[in-house]
Amino acid sequence: MKINMTDKKEPITEKEKELVIARLGVTSPDLHFSDGNNKEAYSRDDIIELIKSGDEVGIDFVRTELEFLRAFKTGELLEQLTKE
Amino acid sequence: MSRILLITNAAHDTATDYLDAWSGKILEVAERQKDVAVFKLSGRDTTKENVTKLIETEKPQLVIFNGHGDENSITGYEFEILIRSDDNEMLLGKKIIHAFACSAGKILGPKCIAIGSLSYIGYREKFKLTHLNKTTKDEKITDPIATLFLEPAFSAILALIEGKMTFEGYKISQQKYLENLRILLTSDSTDLNTTVAARLYHDFKYQVCLGSKEAIF
Numbered sequence: 001m002k003i004n005m006t007d008k009k010e011p012i013t014e015k016e017k018e019l020v021i022a023r024l025g026v027t028s029p030d031l032h033f034s035d036g037n038n039k040e041a042y043s044r045d046d047i048i049e050l051i052k053s054g055d056e057v058g059i060d061f062v063r064t065e066l067e068f069l070r071a072f073k074t075g076e077l078l079e080q081l082t083k084e
Numbered sequence: 085m086s087r088i089l090l091i092t093n094a095a096h097d098t099a100t101d102y103l104d105a106w107s108g109k110i111l112e113v114a115e116r117q118k119d120v121a122v123f124k125l126s127g128r129d130t131t132k133e134n135v136t137k138l139i140e141t142e143k144p145q146l147v148i149f150n151g152h153g154d155e156n157s158i159t160g161y162e163f164e165i166l167i168r169s170d171d172n173e174m175l176l177g178k179k180i181i182h183a184f185a186c187s188a189g190k191i192l193g194p195k196c197i198a199i200g201s202l203s204y205i206g207y208r209e210k211f212k213l214t215h216l217n218k219t220t221k222d223e224k225i226t227d228p229i230a231t232l233f234l235e236p237a238f239s240a241i242l243a244l245i246e247g248k249m250t251f252e253g254y255k256i257s258q259q260k261y262l263e264n265l266r267i268l269l270t271s272d273s274t275d276l277n278t279t280v281a282a283r284l285y286h287d288f289k290y291q292v293c294l295g296s297k298e299a300i301f
Binding site: 023024026027028030031032033034035036037039040041043060064065067068069071077080081083 | 096097098099102152153154159163186187210211212213214215216217229262265266269274275278279280281282283285286288289
C-alpha cells in the first residue's frame with residue numbers, strides 16, 4: 001500500500017520505511033543529521049521516530065537512502081566511483 | 085589588495101555553526117594569498133542591509149554564502165533573505181558565487197548566471213550534513229564525520245581563492261566527494277557504509293557548477 005503523499009514525488013511504502021529504519025538501526029547513536037532549512041540537528045533515534053510518524057523530514061531521509069540504493073542497483077554509483 | 089572576498093556566515097544553528105567553524109580554513113588560505121582582502125559577516129550581522137552595503141561599496145569579485153536557502157533564495161541570520169530571485173540577484177552580477185544554500189542552485193543560481201554573474205557553485209537539492217553534534221569550533225573542525233562532508237564542499241571554495249578556474253574547483257570538490265565515498269563504502273564499519281554514504285552521495289550528485297567554467301577569482 002502506498003502512503004505518505006507529502007509532495008509530488010513518488011510516495012514511500014511501509015516496506016521502504018522499514019528498510020531505512022533497519023539500516024539506521026546499525027548506525028551509531030552518536031550520529032546527528034542536519035538537513036536543509038531545519039534548525040535542529042536530529043539524532044538517529046529522532047530520525048527513526050520521524051520516519052515512523054511520516055514526518056516530512058523522515059520521509060526526505062528515506063528518499064535519500066532509496067536514491068543511493070537505486071544508484072547502486074543501476075550501476076550509476078559504481079560508474080562514478082571507477083571514473084578516473 | 086586586488087582581490088576582494090565577501091563571506092557571510094549565518095551561524096545561528098548547528099549546521100551553520102559547522103560552516104562558520106570551517107570558514108576559518110577560508111580565512112587561512114585567503115591570508116596566504118597576500119592579495120586578498122576579506123570582508124566577513126557573521127551571526128546577527130548577516131543581514132540583507134549589510135550584504136547589500138558591502139557588495140556595493142567593496143565590490144567583491146567572490147562571494148561565499150554559508151547559510152540556508154531554497155530554490156529562490158539565500159538566507160542569513162535567522163533566515164533573513166539576503167538574495168532572492170527577481171528581487172536583488174542583480175547584486176551578484178559579474179561575481180563568482182559559492183553558496184551553501186539548499187536548492188538555490190536550481191532556480192536562483194541559473195538566474196544569477198542569466199543576469200551576468202560569472203559562475204556559481206552550489207547545490208540544487210538540500211545540502212545534507214551528518215556530524216557528531218560537537219560543541220566547540222575546534223571540535224567541529226575535527227569532527228571526523230562532518231569532515232567527510234565539509235572537506236569536499238570547502239575544497240571548491242579554497243581552490244577558487246587559490247586562483248583556480250571555477251570548473252577546476254568544482255572538479256576538485258567532486259573528486260574529494262568520490263574519494264570519501266570510496267572510504268565509506270570500503271569501510272568495515274557499518275556506522276559509515278550505510279546511511280552516511282547515502283547522504284554524502286546526495287551532496288555529490290546535486291552539487292552544481294554554473295556559468296563560465298574558466299571564471300577565476
